[in-house]
Amino acid sequence: MKKDLSLIRKDFPILASGEVIYFDNAATCQRPRQVLDAIEDFYTTHNANPLRGLYAWSVQATDAYENARHRVARWLNAREDAEIIFVRNTTEAINLVAYSYALSTLKEGDEIVLSVSEHHSNLLPWQMAAQAKGAKLRFLEPDDDGRITEEMLKEAIGERTRIVALAQVSNVLGTALPIREAAGLAHEAGAVLLVDGAQGLPHMHTDVQEINCDFYAFSGHKLPGPMGIGVLYAKRELLEKMPPFLRGGEMIEYVKRDSATYAELPHRFEAGTVNAADAVGLAAALDYVEALGYEAIEEQEAKVVHIILEGLRAIPEVQVYGAPEAEDHHGIVTFNIAGCHPHDVASVLDEEGIAIRAGHHCAQPLMEYLQERYGMEFRATARASVAFYNTEEEARRFVEAVGKVRGWLGFGA
Amino acid sequence: MELKELYREIVNEHNLHPDHRGMLPRASCTRDGVNPSCGDDIKLSLVFDDNGILTDGAFDGSGCAISQAATDMMLELVIGKSREEALELADAFMDMIRGNATEEQLEMLEESAALEGIAHMPARVKCATLAWRTLKEMLTEAE
Known part of the structure; x- marks a missing residue:
């Protein structure tokens, strides 16, 4: 990127504390001070x-x-x-x-x-x-x-x-x-x-x-x-x-x-x-x-999405939807964890300081279609969506947390 | 209680190993409860005797752990109670979720009182109350 990523994050007052991993950018993103x-x-x-x-x-x-x-x-x-x-x-x-x-x-x-x-x-x-x-x-x-x-x-x-x-x-x-x-x-x-x-x-x-x-x-x-x-x-x-x-x-x-x-x-x-x-x-x-340039934005988002995709696909109980390659995700990774309702997933991740969306994403006909096509247990999915200010480190912490969700929800206990 | 602790202590057990899941072939009444925005979906069936005592109850359906566990816990509590007692419990549960239940009400709710913390999680209130709302509709309609 033209600017150092840590400098970019300084532009966003709400991200300053670093306490929240904000992965709901497809719903709305954060605003820079400018x-x-x-x-x-x-x-x-x-x-x-x-x-x-x-x-x-x-x-x-x-x-x-x-x-x-x-x-x-x-x-x-x-x-x-x-x-x-x-x-x-x-x-x-x-x-x-x-x-x-x-x-x-x-x-x-x-x-x-x-x-x-x-x-x-x-x-x-x-x-x-x-x-x-x-x-x-x-x-x-x-x-x-x-x-x-x-x-x-x-x-x-x-x-x-x-x-x-x-x-x-x-x-x-x-x-x-x-x-x-x-x-x-x-x-x-x-x-x-x-x-x-x-x-x-x-x-x-x-x-x-x-x-x-x-x-x-x-x-x-x-x-x-x-x-x-x-x-x-x-x-x-x-x-x-x-x-x-x-x-x-x-x-x-x-x-x-x-x-x-x-x-x-x-x-x-x-x-x-x-x-x-x-x-x-x-x-x-x-x-x-x-000032950032779309090329740099796409590059950073694809890097972060790549880590999320690789990480989630390595967890046997996780199903990821959409294209095989990170470049055709445009920041969005939609997934399900076997046995876990997406709302429970989002709630326990929230307690880890990770903000994601869960539910039907204002696309109920698609949920119905995915449910029929893939036999989804619930007519809903979890969705992590990244923006250019998200980091590889956040992606790794997210993947690690997703790996623990089934345990938190009582599976294998 | 923290949320993950709540799941671990109470919710997971009732969600994964419910005592009251199923359908009752000779139910006095059945009713669907749905949260369209979350996809939570339960079917409650209840059996009343001639004296208005809720002698048996069961649920079927799917949804998040909180909605399913709350339903199982509710049935555990109301089976054996009269219509009036069950209604009183439903009101107590709603008061609890609104954050203004009395000590007495919390005691009355027994294990269901573990969901008290949901009062601070607006997004999950509908999940916790689905079964109780459905039950209340069945109790008041039957009167």
């Missing part, structure tokens, strides 16, 4: 309601907000800033597309293609749209390496397909999905592709023009930006035709008693007072990631 400072600076030097100010602070707040948008647009390589809509999080971004784009374009008999491994946030909005318009959902199922292949896409995407909605990286298996291939196939079929980037952007360089996706959604808080700010990227030609999602302040041009005209892009899709401070915090998070 991000916290940027938010504080916004509130302490030019806080005002952006986008309508006739005085200096409001103009400065507007500039800060629009500069953050520009930062995001450059980060994703969008064609223009107007293709970047600020929302609360990935969930809201996908709902925006489902309520606005899908409800206004879908017809009876149309198909939406998605993976059974999608997070509920990339499933429930499509269930809603499909039910409302008489459309059908078609599901791709990952293979034994946790992968969705181009062949599976070719089989599922056809002339009835109107929307393809896929995660860039599965939040449970950690595998990357073939989104470039999905874009090509979707466009051939006359469909659009939405990519849920929540687990992708924190780990890999992403260029929306190169992927050629039509929509791309991500959350700031997994990056390491603030909670409550997320982004929807959408191609201008699609946004132009989409009706507003939320209506109210800041998204209008003229309002009469019975009608209204709407603001230009992107503000048409940002009703109400915007979350300018956290947009500024998100821009600071991107600065932070840029």
Whole structure:
């Protein structure tokens, strides 16, 4: 890494004590001081309601907000800033597309293609749209390496397909999905592709023009930006035709008693007072990631994941899901320990100062699928997810603790 | 008590070697209890005699160690009790998990009182109370 790892950890106040091994980064990661400072600076030097100010602070707040948008647009390589809509999080971004784009374009008999491994946030909005318009959902199922292949896409995407909605990286298996291939196939079929980037952007360089996706959604808080700010990227030609999602302040041009005209892009899709401070915090998070570089981030995360994978696979009672190689885990290792419910596993590890996630990971259909495929005892898994600030030493301590879990839970006693 | 100690002393034994696991063919009533967010899933079956005494009970299902052990301990405690006594115990258990049980209530709960510490673990409260919630529903519905 450009910076020494111990120096990086100094940037994160919450990690300073070193008492907690934080392995729940896929749920939300920790913020560096630089991000916290940027938010504080916004509130302490030019806080005002952006986008309508006739005085200096409001103009400065507007500039800060629009500069953050520009930062995001450059980060994703969008064609223009107007293709970047600020929302609360990935969930809201996908709902925006489902309520606005899908409800206004879908017809009876149309198909939406998605993976059974999608997070509920990339499933429930499509269930809603499909039910409302008489459309059908078609599901791709990952293979034994946790992968969705181009062949599976070719089989599922056809002339009835109107929307393809896929995660860039599965939040449970950690595998990357073939989104470039999905874009090509979707466009051939006359469909659009939405990519849920929540687990992708924190780990890999992403260029929306190169992927050629039509929509791309991500959350700031997994990056390491603030909670409550997320982004929807959408191609201008699609946004132009989409009706507003939320209506109210800041998204209008003229309002009469019975009608209204709407603001230009992107503000048409940002009703109400915007979350300018956290947009500024998100821009600071991107600065932070840029200074580290994705190459270094991927390298460090793969190193730590490699130790976890090797260690867990050496324990006979542990089953690990997903790809064989560390590089296709994107920080995520999902596993089960024979006889042990994942909630018990997480609880006893918590007492060791290790924070992991356990349960269905907002992916119940995937849990059902894994249970049928692998005969899992419980419809749940444990998940350790690492970020660039996690160390090899933490990985070793984690593996050692997992090795003791069955003993703690009374097996072999 | 620390959590690992709690597992070692009480929970593991009831989870791995339960006394009351199974189904009763002549049950007076059965009911499913589910924690959808955790996947804990139990089926309780109870037998009452003509005097309203809970003469037998059993459970089946799967879930985390705390949910399964709490169910086994609950049955150990309520079998042989009247409807009213069982309800009183259920209220005592709920009070304990909310952190405001009296000494008397804790004594009444016998081994189940070992789960008192769950009151400080919000994420596991639902696991500990699943059986007692289900039992209470069965007792009040049957009235």
